[in-house]
Amino acid sequence: MLLADDDTAITEQLGPLLERSGFDVRTAHDGTAALAAATGAPAPDLVVLDVLMPHMDGREVLRRIRADGAWIPVILLTQVGESTERAMALEEGADDYLNKPFDPYELIARMRALLRRSRTGLPPLASSRVLRAGALRVDRTARRAWLADRELVLTPKAGALLDYLVTHPDELLSRERLMEVLWGWESASTTRAVDNRVAELRRALGDDPAAPAWIETVTGEGYRFVPRVEAER
């Protein structure tokens, strides 16, 4: 895998940690080096990309990797918490993102989840505009969702939550991670805001929390989106 960050203090620590977890790590310290390493041969299985780098920023590198064709999973280390920045990161085709400072084991968990998905040979979910899960159809670019023929009416946050859930199916998503995804921060006291949005989604999907077909609560840990998700061509 490729790790791109201009801060050597970070790469010097993260590299060995990832290697100890079984990854074969190459590092790059600026945008052009990162792009060369990502598009050259042998191609990395996954790229962890910092956004602010000299010569070319991470988002530009990501754009060019995507333009190059082959879909390599990319995790963006976004530098700012503003929701528009995050939305842009996802629209440009990042598979996931993580705010600094992050828990290294969280990063490793997300990397493993992405590799699990890419090794199945199935098309990556992040690149698909329309996703299907049973009777649910989500148009990600239009930000609309339908259950059978009925369109779901959701608040913007619930919509963003649904988008994240369908692109990360069958993954244990902690409340803190969902807080970070939806608001860009973790709540100091409770993550009730996430619970409220999940409740709203469950109501809209007609899900029974006691016997969930859509969103499962993993007690003490978080939530999991249960159904299989496919990209619609």
Place this chain on the structure above:
Amino acid sequence: MTGQDGTPPDEFPGGTPPGTAPAEGAGRPLALHELPPPVPRPRTAPASPSPAGKPPVARRARISRRAVPYAVALGVWGAAVAVTGVFASDYRVYLRFAPVLAVAVLGPLVAAGFGVRLLFTRRVVEARAQVAAEAAAEHHRFLRRLDHELKNPLTAIRLGLANVSASGRLDAQGDGTVRSVEEQVARLTRITGDLRKLADVESRPLERLPVDVGVLLEDAGETARELPGGAERDVSVSVPRVPWPLPTVAGDPDLLELALENLVGNALKYSGPGSRIELRAFEEDGYVVVEVADTGHGIRADELPYVWGELVRGSDARGTPGSGLGLALVHAVVDRHGGRCEIRSRPESGTVVRLRLPSA
């Protein structure tokens, strides 16, 4: 955000959070009636004040400004007629008509002077608003730079600790030390997270949904009972339903909930077991007023004006964990909703925080 890397850090403008009284009021606790109006957002054009909030001074200046040229012209004409008419005849007639002449000449001059003064005052008000908006914008940029500069070192430290732990070469004491350092890193991480939260609240586009404040208060009451210490406090929520329910507030339900959570968290943290906490809401003059009151140990009078600032901790609060950003966050949320925050406190008796939110 553009311009972040390579921008040399500028001087932090005096530590005054946006929205609080400027330096000349320092040292005196803010009375309820003399809170400054919300500072205009950095993104809005400071040059043109919004039509809804135009102060009476500006309106009178408008009328006087338009009237001034006519008044002057009329006065000059009247004066010219009077003077020629009068000087054409005897000087004694001039004396008799002196009062009329005085009015005809001095009147428009006074009106013009009045108009100019009002115009000047209006310009001063606009200039002040512009300065305040620029200070708020700079403050916001500072928060972003601070967040930016702290993130990488914190990440590197966290990674280093993980490496040391994973190396397996530590004895029990070493492990203990690493854990202790990890706790401090977690604390710093929370602070940077809160700073990011704050900067985000100040700049993100606000959702405008009809929010039922009563429901928010009930939820906050629930949260209070669930948080540490909640079971040992007497928490009560009072929301009027008679003769009619509270009007809704147009805003972001998650941000308002976050603000309430912070206030409730403070009430719990800074009060002892057996204390009472009351959450109240009522309608007043087109506003929905929310109050969070506790019988905790209160805030000293000399510290009260500064509570809304970032990283401000009361000297009596030093023993309790907290980042000092809760009230700053509450203030930012209420400010974005076009509302106001007020706080009253008596040491050893308690504190009440009042949020005034415009109803939809």
